[in-house]
Amino acid sequence: MSLDPTARRRRPGRSRAAGWLVAAVTLFAAVLALPGTASAAGHGHVTHPQLDWAGSTVRAHEGGGHGEPVVPATTQTPGMDVSAYQGDVDWSTAWNNGARFAYVKATESTTYTNPYFAQQYNGSYNVGMIRGAYHFATPDTSGGATQADYFVGHGGGWSADGRTLPPALDIEYNPYGATCYGLSQSAMVGWIAAFSDEVHARTGRYPVIYTTTDWWTSCTGNYGGFASANPLWIARYSTGPGTLPAGWGYQTFWQYADSGTLPGDQDYFNGAYDRLQALATG
Incomplete structure (x- = not known):
């Protein structure tokens, strides 16, 4: 049986279109695989930054109790940390209830600022x-x-005004996927070092x-090289800070x-108010 001439002409056109589609898909996949793109190191996407704050992932992974802990024997100065989740804060009431410092979430990734x-x-x-101010890290x-x-x-x-704490890096369990954001322990150490060095610069x-x-043990291999320069802000919902x-x-x-x-x-x-002032002053 002879073929319809128009059908013979259509088949090459369909083949060329399919070839272009395959090429486009291949190119798109290659671009996404490049370092620094959204899919690199764990397909990172920031979809709910208003729900991410210092500690937002801790209870789900580590548990812990609510309320006041047993205070260590050394003098402790009470404070708080907030994000967009709290909205407008009644600061006068917080001061009257004893808070003497606050860390505020400023940013997440390179696409979100706290409104x-x-x-x-x-x-x-x-x-x-x-x-x-603190930054919620998304290393992927x-x-x-x-x-x-x-x-x-x-x-x-x-600024060295005695009222501004050093900037802070919030590095914790990935709220969007793989715990360590798809990075190896050495790559995570490198990422933190790059962030730290740039903030210092x-x-x-x-x-x-x-x-x-x-998290630190799992994702950095319990790397100890930051302790000489970077103050530690430990999260642990218990009667003490535990093993550091x-x-x-x-x-x-x-x-x-x-x-x-x-x-x-x-x-x-971890100290009296005058030591907190000293930290702020630098």
Whole structure:
């Protein structure tokens, strides 16, 4: 049986279209595989940054109790940390309830800024608190230095006014997928180092590192090389801060609960108020 001539002409056209489609899909996949793109190191996407804050992943992974812990024998200065999740904060009430410092989420990845940042960062300062800004890290969406630049450019700065804490890096369980963001332990150490070095270059201060001992051990191999420069902000919802990551002999801050008498998460600075002022002054 002879073939329809128009059918013979259509088949090559369909084949060429299919070839172009395959080529386009292949090219798109290759672009996504490049380092620093959204799919690199664990297919990172930031879809709910308003629900990510310092400690938002801790209870699900490590559990822990609510409320006031047993306070260590050394003097502790109470404070708090907040994010967009708290919205507008009543800072006068927080001050009257004992808070003397606050960390405020400024940014996440290179695409999100806290819409309540000004109210929280300036409001805490205006009632007399010592305040600082923190960045929620997503190491699978861009490099450490890139995120540090975004952070410093959107609230993560520092000034030697005695009222501004060093910028802080919140590095914890991935709220979007693989615990360690698809990075090897050595790659994670490199990412943190790049962030830390860039913050120092931009502000003159090495950032405080917020983490948990479990996450740090799993995702950095319990690397101890940051302790000499970076103050530790440990998260542990229990009666004490527990065993600390390698290198740190003590914590500078301890997030001991995710609810309590103050808005947001409950924290202690490990020392008297004048030592907190000294940390802020640099």
